[in-house]
Amino acid sequence: MALLNKEKVKLSKEYNELELASEQRALDEAEWARFKWLEEDLDKLWRIEEIKIRQRSMDRDILEGDRNTAYFHAVANYRSRKKGLIT
DSSP, rough: OOHHHHHHHHHHHHHHHHHHHHSSSOOHHHHHHHHHHHHHHHHHHHHHHHHHHHHHHHHHHHHHHSSOOOHHHHHHHHHHHHHHHHH
C-alpha cells in the first residue's frame, strides 16, 4: 500500500504541474498525451484504492459480526421486533 501511495503522490504532483501549465499556456502534443496518460493512470490507482477500502470494510464487518457485540445484538433485536410488528 505504501508503494501505491508513493506512486499516487508522484503522479498527482506531475498531473497538477501539467494542469497548471495548461491554464497558463497551450500544451504541446507530447505534454497533452502525458497529461491524458496521467489522468487514466490516476483513475486506475483510485479504483484500486477504492476496492481495497471496500474489501477492508467487509473484512471488519465479518470480524465484528463474529463477535457478539452490543451493536449486533441491537440489530438482531430490532429485526425481530420489526418482524413481530409486521406479522
